[in-house]
Amino acid sequence: MKHLQIEELCAQRGIKLTEQRKTILRVVCEANDHPHVEEIYKRANLKDSKISLATTYRTINLLTEFGLIDRLQLGDGKARYESINDETSNHYHLVNVQTGEIIEFNDAELEELKQRIAKRLGYKLVDYRMELYGVPMEK
Amino acid sequence: MKHLQIEELCAQRGIKLTEQRKTILRVVCEANDHPHVEEIYKRANLKDSKISLATTYRTINLLTEFGLIDRLQLGDGKARYESINDETSNHYHLVNVQTGEIIEFNDAELEELKQRIAKRLGYKLVDYRMELYGVPMEK
DNA sequence: ATAGATGCAAACATTTTGCGCCGAG
DNA sequence: CTCGGCGCAAAATGTTTGCATCTAT
Numbered sequence: 001m002k003h004l005q006i007e008e009l010c011a012q013r014g015i016k017l018t019e020q021r022k023t024i025l026r027v028v029c030e031a032n033d034h035p036h037v038e039e040i041y042k043r044a045n046l047k048d049s050k051i052s053l054a055t056t057y058r059t060i061n062l063l064t065e066f067g068l069i070d071r072l073q074l075g076d077g078k079a080r081y082e083s084i085n086d087e088t089s090n091h092y093h094l095v096n097v098q099t100g101e102i103i104e105f106n107d108a109e110l111e112e113l114k115q116r117i118a119k120r121l122g123y124k125l126v127d128y129r130m131e132l133y134g135v136p137m138e139k
Numbered sequence: 140m141k142h143l144q145i146e147e148l149c150a151q152r153g154i155k156l157t158e159q160r161k162t163i164l165r166v167v168c169e170a171n172d173h174p175h176v177e178e179i180y181k182r183a184n185l186k187d188s189k190i191s192l193a194t195t196y197r198t199i200n201l202l203t204e205f206g207l208i209d210r211l212q213l214g215d216g217k218a219r220y221e222s223i224n225d226e227t228s229n230h231y232h233l234v235n236v237q238t239g240e241i242i243e244f245n246d247a248e249l250e251e252l253k254q255r256i257a258k259r260l261g262y263k264l265v266d267y268r269m270e271l272y273g274v275p276m277e278k
Numbered sequence: 279a280t281a282g283a284t285g286c287a288a289a290c291a292t293t294t295t296g297c298g299c300c301g302a303g
Numbered sequence: 304c305t306c307g308g309c310g311c312a313a314a315a316t317g318t319t320t321g322c323a324t325c326t327a328t
Contacts, residue, residue, distance in 0.1 A: 016302060018308060037293080052310045057293060059308095073214050075268065077318085078292070094260055108257055110249075114271060117246055121233055123273030129214065130269045132253060134262030155327060157283060176317080178304065193284045196318060198283095216293085 001084050003029040013066055015123050023048050024059045031085040034093075034102055036078040074102070074131060094132040106113050140223050142168040145207050152205055162187050163198045167208050168222040173232075173241050175182060175217040213241070232269040 003026045010017055010025075015102040027043045028035075035043070041056040060081060063069040072080045074095060085091060092110065094103040110130070142165045148163075149156055166182045167174075174182070180195040199220060201209040211219040213234060224230055231249065233242045249269070257264040 018302070020309075030323070047177070051312085055309060055312075061294090072202050073212055075212050094257065094262060097265055102297080103260060103262075105256065105260060107252070109252055109258065113246070113248055113252060117244065117249065117278075118233065118271050120271050121242060121244060121273075122276055123233060123235070123242075123271070124276050125271060125273045126236060127272035128270065129272075131267065132257050132262070132264060133266035133268075134260075134264050137258075137261055137263050157327070159284075160314080189285085193286075194284060200319090267290070 001029065003083075006063075009064075009068060015062065015066065019048065020044075021062075022053050023051060023058050024056055025068075027062065028063075028081055031081070031082070033081050034072055034074075034080040036080050038078075041079065044088055067118075072131075073129065092132075094134055096136065097133050098135055106110050140168065142222075145222070147201075148207060149205075154201065154205065158187065159190050159194050160181075160198050160201075162190060163195055167199075167220055169203075170221070173211055173213075173219040173221050175219050177217075179220065211270075212268065218248075224273065231269055231271075233273055235275065236272050248255055 003022075006025055006029065007017060007022065010021075024040065024044050027040050027047070031040075031043070037053075037056055037060055040060065041051070041053050044051045044056060047061075060069070064071050064081070068084060070082050070084055072082065072093065074080055074093070092107065094104050094105060095101070096103065114128055114130070115125055142161070145164055145168065146161065147154060148162050149160075154160075160262060163183050164178065166179050166186070170179075170182070176192075176195055176199055180190070180192050183190045199208070203210050205218070207223060209223055209233065211221065213219055213232070231244050231246065233244060234240070235242065252272065253267055254264055254268070
């Protein structure tokens with residue numbers, strides 16, 4: 001989603017829009033990889049050298065809590081982030097374990113199946129984590 | 140899987156079986172929750188007060204690398220562990236976000252689907268992480 | 279006998295927090 | 304003007320590591 005749209009959502013929720021927050025939000029929205037906080041901090045500093053790491057963490061946490069950006073835990077110990085997607089965009093990840101590359105994908109069947117499984121177990125799904133780790137098939 | 144079976148596998152792989160390692164392995168195999176390292180360390184110390192936290196970490200990492208126990212990252216910052224399962228047992232997790240309870244489940248359809256998705260993307264699946272987070276449905 | 283495992287404490291990496299100053303609403 | 308965000312440095316948390324000693328094979 002575009003950063004301006006998300007700024008709009010921030011305003012609606014009463015989140016004070018400081019320069020730092022706008023810059024950090026922009027960095028996350030412009031990223032098409034899945035940067036971790038240190039990386040977001042670096043990129044934010046290229047735009048505004050006065051942003052601290054602490055503020056980066058605080059902003060990222062704030063935006064995550066409000067559901068305005070998504071946190072990924074890909075098992076390397078650092079949380080990675082991406083801007084929230086529109087309904088139609090890719091929401092699952094496959095990690096190429098040889099290169100670390102993250103491939104996004106969609107799957108309607110999976111979408112439906114996870115709901116069905118949760119229901120079968122007597123739960124309403126509030127979140128999920130589903131990542132595949134693979135090596136490229138030769139040829 | 141029983142700890143004696145896993146000890147057998149350790150021997151086959153040339154892993155030196157010290158008292159500490161046997162104790163830690165036993166703790167993981169006897170657990171039916173999914174303890175994190177600090178908890179494994181505590182339980183191991185009840186059996187043998189001379190096991191250090193460092194050794195607990197080293198052993199857990201060793202066993203994980205050899206595929207003799209499984210690491211779960213449930214997003215709370217600490218890795219959790221479980222002993223490896225036999226082919227037929229449950230291998231997916233649903234977390235009750237209200238209580239932290241972990242429900243294990245199986246799903247043949249999911250099993251097949253994840254393989255199919257990886258293949259479609261041109262990858263051979265080497266690992267996966269799939270967790271559901273939910274709240275109990277009322278009634 | 280000896281390669282490798284242990285315990286301890288210090289180091290690390292990531293993330294959080296206390297505090298006095300500053301800026302958006 | 305005021306509440307809350309900011310930067311800084313310190314702390315907290317989870318995990319790893321260097322080193323001298325000990326132990327399973």
